[in-house]
Amino acid sequence: xxxxxxxxxxxxxxxxxxxxxxxxxxxxxxxxxxxxxxxxxxxxxxxxxxxxxxxxxxxxxxxxxxxxxxxxxxxxxxxxxxxxxxxxxxxxxxxxxxxxxxxxxxxxxxxxxxxxxxxxxxxxxxxxxxxxxxxxxxxxxxxxxxxxxxxxxxxxxxxxxxxxxxxxxxxxxxxxxxxxxxxxxxxxxxxxxxxxxxxxxxxxxxxxxxxxxxxxxxxxxxxxxxxxxxxxxxxxxxxxxxxxxxxxxxxxxxxxxxxxxxxxxxxxxxxxxxxxxxxxxxxxxxxxxxxxxxxxxxxxxxxxxxxxxxxxxxxxxxxxxxxxxxxxxxxxxxxxxxxxxxxxxxxxxxxxxxxxxxxxxxxxxxxxxxxxxxxxxxxxxxxxxxxxxxxxxxxxxxxxxxxxxxxxxxxxxxxxxxxxxxxxxxxxxxxxxxxxxxxxxxxxxxxxxxxxxxxxxxxxxxxxx
Amino acid sequence: xxxxxxxxxxxxxxxxxxxxxxxxxxxxxxxxxxxxxxxxxxxxxxxxxxxxxxxxxxxxxxxxxxxxxxxxxxxxxxxxxxxxxxxxxxxxxxxxxxxxxxxxxxxxxxxxxxxxxxxxxxxxxxxxxxxxxxxxxxxxxxxxxxxxxxxxxxxxxxxxxxxxxxxxxxxxxxxxxxxxxxxxxxxxxxxxxxxxxxxxxxxxxxxxxxxxxxxxxxxxxxxxxxxxxxxxxxxxxxxxxxxxxxxxxxxxxxxxxxxxxxxxxxxxxxxxxxxxxxxxxxxxxxxxxxxxxxxxxxxxxxxxxxxxxxxxxxxxxxxxxxxxxxxxxxxxxxxxxxxxxxxxxxxxxxxxxxxxxxxxxxxxxxxxxxxxxxxxxxxxxxxxxxxxxxxxxxxxxxxxxxxxxxxxxxxxxxxxxxxxxxxxxxxxxxxxxxxxxxxxxxxxxxxxxxxxxxxxxxxxxxxxx
Numbered sequence: 001x002x003x004x005x006x007x008x009x010x011x012x013x014x015x016x017x018x019x020x021x022x023x024x025x026x027x028x029x030x031x032x033x034x035x036x037x038x039x040x041x042x043x044x045x046x047x048x049x050x051x052x053x054x055x056x057x058x059x060x061x062x063x064x065x066x067x068x069x070x071x072x073x074x075x076x077x078x079x080x081x082x083x084x085x086x087x088x089x090x091x092x093x094x095x096x097x098x099x100x101x102x103x104x105x106x107x108x109x110x111x112x113x114x115x116x117x118x119x120x121x122x123x124x125x126x127x128x129x130x131x132x133x134x135x136x137x138x139x140x141x142x143x144x145x146x147x148x149x150x151x152x153x154x155x156x157x158x159x160x161x162x163x164x165x166x167x168x169x170x171x172x173x174x175x176x177x178x179x180x181x182x183x184x185x186x187x188x189x190x191x192x193x194x195x196x197x198x199x200x201x202x203x204x205x206x207x208x209x210x211x212x213x214x215x216x217x218x219x220x221x222x223x224x225x226x227x228x229x230x231x232x233x234x235x236x237x238x239x240x241x242x243x244x245x246x247x248x249x250x251x252x253x254x255x256x257x258x259x260x261x262x263x264x265x266x267x268x269x270x271x272x273x274x275x276x277x278x279x280x281x282x283x284x285x286x287x288x289x290x291x292x293x294x295x296x297x298x299x300x301x302x303x304x305x306x307x308x309x310x311x312x313x314x315x316x317x318x319x320x321x322x323x324x325x326x327x328x329x330x331x332x333x334x335x336x337x338x339x340x341x342x343x344x345x346x347x348x349x350x351x352x353x354x355x356x357x358x359x360x361x362x363x364x365x366x367x368x369x370x371x372x373x374x375x376x377x378x379x380x381x382x383x384x385x386x387x388x389x390x391x392x393x394x395x396x397x398x399x400x401x402x403x404x405x406x407x408x409x410x411x412x413x414x415x416x417x418x419x420x421x422x423x424x425x426x427x428x429x430x431x432x433x434x435x436x437x438x439x440x441x442x443x444x445x446x447x448x449x450x451x452x453x454x455x456x457x458x459x460x461x462x463x464x465x
Numbered sequence: 466x467x468x469x470x471x472x473x474x475x476x477x478x479x480x481x482x483x484x485x486x487x488x489x490x491x492x493x494x495x496x497x498x499x500x501x502x503x504x505x506x507x508x509x510x511x512x513x514x515x516x517x518x519x520x521x522x523x524x525x526x527x528x529x530x531x532x533x534x535x536x537x538x539x540x541x542x543x544x545x546x547x548x549x550x551x552x553x554x555x556x557x558x559x560x561x562x563x564x565x566x567x568x569x570x571x572x573x574x575x576x577x578x579x580x581x582x583x584x585x586x587x588x589x590x591x592x593x594x595x596x597x598x599x600x601x602x603x604x605x606x607x608x609x610x611x612x613x614x615x616x617x618x619x620x621x622x623x624x625x626x627x628x629x630x631x632x633x634x635x636x637x638x639x640x641x642x643x644x645x646x647x648x649x650x651x652x653x654x655x656x657x658x659x660x661x662x663x664x665x666x667x668x669x670x671x672x673x674x675x676x677x678x679x680x681x682x683x684x685x686x687x688x689x690x691x692x693x694x695x696x697x698x699x700x701x702x703x704x705x706x707x708x709x710x711x712x713x714x715x716x717x718x719x720x721x722x723x724x725x726x727x728x729x730x731x732x733x734x735x736x737x738x739x740x741x742x743x744x745x746x747x748x749x750x751x752x753x754x755x756x757x758x759x760x761x762x763x764x765x766x767x768x769x770x771x772x773x774x775x776x777x778x779x780x781x782x783x784x785x786x787x788x789x790x791x792x793x794x795x796x797x798x799x800x801x802x803x804x805x806x807x808x809x810x811x812x813x814x815x816x817x818x819x820x821x822x823x824x825x826x827x828x829x830x831x832x833x834x835x836x837x838x839x840x841x842x843x844x845x846x847x848x849x850x851x852x853x854x855x856x857x858x859x860x861x862x863x864x865x866x867x868x869x870x871x872x873x874x875x876x877x878x879x880x881x882x883x884x885x886x887x888x889x890x891x892x893x894x895x896x897x898x899x900x901x902x903x904x905x906x907x908x909x910x911x912x913x914x915x916x917x918x919x920x921x922x923x924x925x926x927x928x929x930x
Binding site: 206208210212217218219220222223224225226227228229230231232233235236238239240242243244245246279282283286287288289290291292293294297299302303306308310311312313314315316317318319323324325326327328329331332333334336338362363407408409410 | 671673675682683684685687688689690691692693694695696697698700701703704705707708709710711744747748751752753754755756757758759762764767768771773775776777778779780781782783784788789790791792793796797798799801803827828872873874875
């Protein structure tokens with residue numbers, strides 16, 4: 001049994017030193033997108049590798065064709081086959097800092113200061129995304145080992161250096177090191193809390209399927225005077241098909257589309273409805289007033305738990321200045337489908353194709369790119385033990401119910417961990433919406449950092465029970 | 466009373482000489498589009514001016530900022546206020562001749578020769594479009610004046626030199642010479658017969674209205690993961706509007722759209738249905754099988770007598786390679802409407818705007834280019850006396866009923882004559898679909914030329930009765 005209170009007290013007492021340690025990490029400008037900073041990325045990798053070694057990991061910097069990976073393995077002296085084994089993921093690379101002139105303090109000279117409202121913050125590139133976040137679990141582990149002599153679990157640390165530049169080396173690295181990296185579950189610390197007082201775990205990320213279509217009418221572009229009337233216009237046929245995808249209630253009409261979609265569990269639904277989420281502000285910020293998704297679902301439910309059929313691009317006929325009386329031979333459109341639950345991207349694309357073909361009338365012919373594809377949603381059951389334990393630990397730390405959030409988009413690492421390493425991901429992070437990640441004056445609240453470390457102590461202890 | 470038979474006999478006997486005269490006109494390369502041939506256009510204008518003078522017209526070459534106009538006035542010695550006065554229109558300019566290498570004989574060295582099927586033809590640029598055609602009425606007038614000493618009508622000849630290059634000087638010229646050029650009716654000789662044995666008058670040309678729309682959803686492009694579901698997609702809204710324009714029977718659903726549209730008179734409908742028009746070939750030539758226009762109307766009726774609503778171009782969102790998960794802020798489309806009968810272009814555009822606005826739901830907003838415009842259909846009642854007399858004369862010449870054709874597109878000169886000079890146009894021509902106008906090896910059948918001249922003798926005699 002871990003001595004949680006002692007570890008928490010140690011973190012509280014050591015906070016200034018811990019922040020100073022983080023600052024030495026933040027001073028390394030490890031921008032992965034810019035080759036000029038490749039050396040700094042090496043330095044940052046070595047820095048975190050040293051930290052992992054310092055707490056007792058077998059750690060190494062692992063070269064890739066791009067920026068190196070850092071892998072550390074921690075095994076407690078009393079480990080058995082039953083000891084839980086989890087992977088902690090973070091990334092040491094950061095976004096470029098420009099436009100530099102908008103920073104109030106230099107991006108790679110981190111400072112701790114209070115903002116106008118008196119909020120204690122760490123300011124600098126990487127404070128929130130992701131150096132500050134990943135150090136929350138490293139410092140938690142350090143404190144526990146300090147007071148207990150060990151962690152109650154086996155831990156593997158995977159710290160990437162290309163997250164901000166598309167992770168080109170990640171999949172090959174995971175594939176080449178499957179056996180070494182596969183654990184019972186992964187903890188990814190690169191996400192946000194619900195708000196400054198409320199912890200959150202992201203348990204639902206929508207998947208994506210995509211397809212492109214071409215509708216062909218006449219074999220050549222026609223003059224609308226000579227042929228207008230009898231000639232089938234492919235833009236009209238394509239528009240008709242697009243218009244038929246949704247019914248009046250915003251539901252997708254494609255037969256089979258909802259196979260694998262489950263209704264939200266009642267407790268989650270209840271929790272989401274209790275959140276102080278402002279539909280009005282969310283929509284108003286982008287010039288909208290009315291939720292356009294499926295009727296009967298709140299905005300959060302529409303984004304976090306419902307699938308969509310979306311046309312992302314359309315083109316056909318004459319698109320230049322003025323008028324051209326053409327009936328085009330072809331019209332085109334690009335579609336994506338956001339997936340939830342167990343929707344199968346291949347089946348969704350097939351169902352869409354069948355539907356789209358049936359919508360064609362007369363001479364309209366539809367063809368598909370043949371490049372359709374996608375990936376399923378990443379959903380973890382809220383009853384999953386890693387989720388349950390993390391939620392309980394977070395609640396103990398924040399004294400608030402942990403929000404089981406959804407995410408409208410997909411996070412590639414979650415998919416890769418599932419597909420390549422066969423493990424679910426638990427997304428626990430302490431960022432806030434106003435952290436300005438990817439922007440000038442990136443910050444991380446001291447309370448996020450502090451609560452974050454304390455939360456990991458509680459989570460790790462919980463996992464080890 | 467004209468001595469029709471004597472005039473016809475004179476034409477028959479003089480045919481070789483008449484063809485030789487036409488050849489001297491055809492040898493002038495009066496290409497209006499190419500400034501290098503401006504001098505040749507002047508020559509051609511002077512040539513036709515001389516011919517008009519030779520038959521007794523008060524004729525002159527009239528300068529314009531571009532190629533000159535030729536105007537000739539003929540007044541019979543016994544003219545009264547009741548003598549009919551008609552305008553004959555043709556154009557002396559021709560299309561460029563390239564690609565030269567595809568001509569079997571030089572384009573400006575006209576020849577008379579039989580084709581492989583033994584059809585006697587005049588070959589060269591301008592034989593059909595329009596020098597050969599316009600000479601049919603000039604030669605007819607010459608023959609009548611020769612045998613009768615006069616024409617039974619007043620005639621104004623307007624021979625343009627910019628028809629093949631957009632007629633930039635035409636409208637200003639008509640406006641500046643309204644009083645001089647306004648007649649009881651215009652005869653335009655620049656169109657086709659129904660087929661080699663069947664004469665035709667084009668009595669219906671569709672008009673055109675055009676408008677461009679922009680549908681706006683969110684104020685900025687959105688990420689479909691973050692916003693997909695609640696965010697209104699303007700492509701979907703635009704597609705829905707386009708899909709709603711037609712009902713299942715191909716009828717336009719825009720309220721008020723059909724105001725001014727009359728059903729085809731029964732005799733015309735009957736005549737069109739009796740024509741050996743192959744829907745299958747017409748559609749098959751452009752890769753189609755099924756007439757897509759209003760159900761209950763034949764292909765000819767759809768093109769010649771029914772209005773359309775057509776989307777000529779559409780664009781929005783991402784149209785490059787691959788996938789972009791965007792919900793665009795805007796989508797755009799261009800529309801044209803082919804008009805018939807008394808449809809008013811301004812009212813049609815207004816009706817469309819009202820309809821389109823009503824189709825927008827939720828946050829979708831539609832705006833219009835403000836550049837919408839157009840021109841009404843040109844329709845002459847088949848009972849108009851100039852039409853009736855011409856049809857009777859053509860029937861007498863060809864011994865076949867004259868087909869009252871429609872045209873799917875508009876012919877600007879018809880609109881200008883109506884709008885500026887207040888007169889209807891009677892479109893009588895002797896071209897055939899295989900004349901290869903605007904192409905290499907343009908030809909004009911000798912039978913077209915010969916029957917054409919004889920037809921004008923009969924028409925002019927009929928008008929003078």
